[in-house]
Amino acid sequence: MTNDWMSSIESVPLNWLLEDNNPPVRYFTMRNLLDYTKNDSELIQAKEQLESYKPIQKIFENQHSAGYWESSDTPYLPKYKASYWQLMLLGMFGLGKDNPRVELAFNHIRMFQHDEGGFSEYMEKGARRDYDYLRNRSLKRRKDYPSFAKWAPEKIREMQLSCLTGNMSLALIRLGYSEHFVVKKALQWLVKIQNEDGGWLCPYWGAHKNDTHGCFMGTITPLDALSEVPETLRNNKMRDAIKQGAEFLLMHHLYKSDHHDFDIIDKRWLKLCFPQFFYDILRGLDVITKLDYAIDHRIDDALRVLLSKQNDSGQWSMECSYAGRIHGTIEHKDKSSKWITLSALRVIKRIVQQRGALFVGEIQL
Numbered sequence: 001m002t003n004d005w006m007s008s009i010e011s012v013p014l015n016w017l018l019e020d021n022n023p024p025v026r027y028f029t030m031r032n033l034l035d036y037t038k039n040d041s042e043l044i045q046a047k048e049q050l051e052s053y054k055p056i057q058k059i060f061e062n063q064h065s066a067g068y069w070e071s072s073d074t075p076y077l078p079k080y081k082a083s084y085w086q087l088m089l090l091g092m093f094g095l096g097k098d099n100p101r102v103e104l105a106f107n108h109i110r111m112f113q114h115d116e117g118g119f120s121e122y123m124e125k126g127a128r129r130d131y132d133y134l135r136n137r138s139l140k141r142r143k144d145y146p147s148f149a150k151w152a153p154e155k156i157r158e159m160q161l162s163c164l165t166g167n168m169s170l171a172l173i174r175l176g177y178s179e180h181f182v183v184k185k186a187l188q189w190l191v192k193i194q195n196e197d198g199g200w201l202c203p204y205w206g207a208h209k210n211d212t213h214g215c216f217m218g219t220i221t222p223l224d225a226l227s228e229v230p231e232t233l234r235n236n237k238m239r240d241a242i243k244q245g246a247e248f249l250l251m252h253h254l255y256k257s258d259h260h261d262f263d264i265i266d267k268r269w270l271k272l273c274f275p276q277f278f279y280d281i282l283r284g285l286d287v288i289t290k291l292d293y294a295i296d297h298r299i300d301d302a303l304r305v306l307l308s309k310q311n312d313s314g315q316w317s318m319e320c321s322y323a324g325r326i327h328g329t330i331e332h333k334d335k336s337s338k339w340i341t342l343s344a345l346r347v348i349k350r351i352v353q354q355r356g357a358l359f360v361g362e363i364q365l
Contacts, residue, residue: 003034005352009307011314012345017338023049024056024093025338032346050094058328059086060101067104069327073126075109076164080325083109084119085277088167089326091174092275102175109168110182117189118160119168127152162200165190166221167277173228187229190222191241198248214248216265216279220287223249227290246293254284254302270305271319274330274339281305282343289350300359303351306344307358316340 006012017029027046030036036043050056063069068083075083087105097103114120122130131148138145145151169186177183193203199214200222208215223245226238234242255269256262264270269280276283281302288299309316318337323329331337351358 005349008352008358009310009314009348011310011312013314013341016313016315017342017345020049022338023053025342027094028342033342033349047094051099053093055328055330056090056093056095059089062086062327063101063105067101067106067108069105071126072108074122074129075112076121080277080322081327084164084168085326087175088171088277089275091171095175097176106172106175106177106182113182113186114157114160116157116160117185117187117192118162118165119186120156121159121161121164123156124152127155130155158204158206160189160204161202162190162193162218163202163215163221163278166200166218166223166225169225170221170228173225178229178233187225187238190225191237194222194241194244198244198246200245216249216252216269219245219248220279220283223291224283224287227287242291246288246291249284249288250293250296250298253298254288255281256301268320272306272309272316272337272340272344273320273322274318274337274343275322275326276343277322282340282347285347286343289347289354292354294351294354295360297360299351303347303358306347310344311336314341316344 014029014033017033018026020026023046027043027050030040030043030046031038059069062081063086064072066072068075069086070078070082079085083105087102087109090102090105095102097106109119112120112123128148131151135145165186169183169190172178172180172183172186190200193200195201195212195214197212197214198219199216200218201208201211201215202218223242226234226242226245229238251258252265253262255265257265269284271280272282273280276286285299285302285306288294288296293299306316309319311317313336315336318331318333318335318340321331321333323332331339348358
């Protein structure tokens with residue numbers, strides 16, 4: 001095991017990350033930061049402890065026997081508590097398809113994959129609620145409204161979202177389904193709908209129908225999913241999509257406008273969040289470095305922001321939280337975060353390994 005990268009920063013809180021109170025962080029620290037081999041007995045033992053993590057237990061406590069959470073008809077809503085979000089979390093926490101409850105959940109959500117390949121917010125039963133509301137509102141205004149049979153297929157197609165499909169593909173890959181046709185079909189759809197500028201939009205969603213510029217939220221999740229497709233399973237179309245998507249992020253320096261003197265696009269992206277459902281600079285750095293683009297100097301501004309947030313103990317804090325909106329509590333806002341510290345250190349390790357130093361051509365202070 002080589003830990004030379006650790007000398008690039010003043011403090012690496014390994015003992016803290018290896019504490020028993022967060023089994024997934026302990027496992028990923030051993031695997032990703034300390035390079036334990038997969039057949040190492042300590043790593044195997046650490047993986048066996050994953051399900052003792054309280055947030056995982058809380059997720060499974062709320063799972064229905066049929067495999068879903070909250071509603072069987074709407075895997076997207078309520079947001080952060082419905083089925084899609086739980087599989088995203090379980091993938092982040094290191095679980096796999098060998099867990100029968102994961103397999104149950106997978107068999108449920110696959111029913112919401114559109115024939116084209118994207119994951120939709122709902123199918124016919126879930127669409128009925130939206131339809132009834134919109135139809136009643138229209139009738140009150142004395143306006144005609146199409147029949148459900150005519151309305152539903154187009155609405156379900158419209159609700160195939162690139163951000164959702166990227167996150168679900170990523171979750172399923174992490175859970176061990178990378179070779180399953182459900183994942184292959186989703187990735188094929190994502191590659192097909194990539195925007196001309198290299199980013200992604202939700203191609204049928206009304207809010208995006210007149211847009212031409214890629215959406216950061218829609219871009220980061222397909223790229224994240226593609227970053228975790230084993231190289232042996234990537235085809236040339238995937239490789240081209242990765243190249244174009246990475247350039248989309250890099251041309252924006254991960255968080256700046258390329259048309260307005262590189263002003264910050266959204267200051268919320270500077271806040272470090274976990275779980276990583278959406279976009280922030282840490283997720284941008286994570287994906288770009290996983291794709292081996294750490295050598296590109298256009299990540300440097302985002303890297304400096306990340307490094308500026310490390311405290312004297314070598315830790316990073318949770319700057320935005322989903323507490324109260326998810327099943328259970330993972331960590332607390334404005335407190336040191338093992339999850340964010342782990343992610344930041346993985347980024348730093350990759351950068352040093354790919355560049356040879358954190359910043360090439362600069363004196364390190």
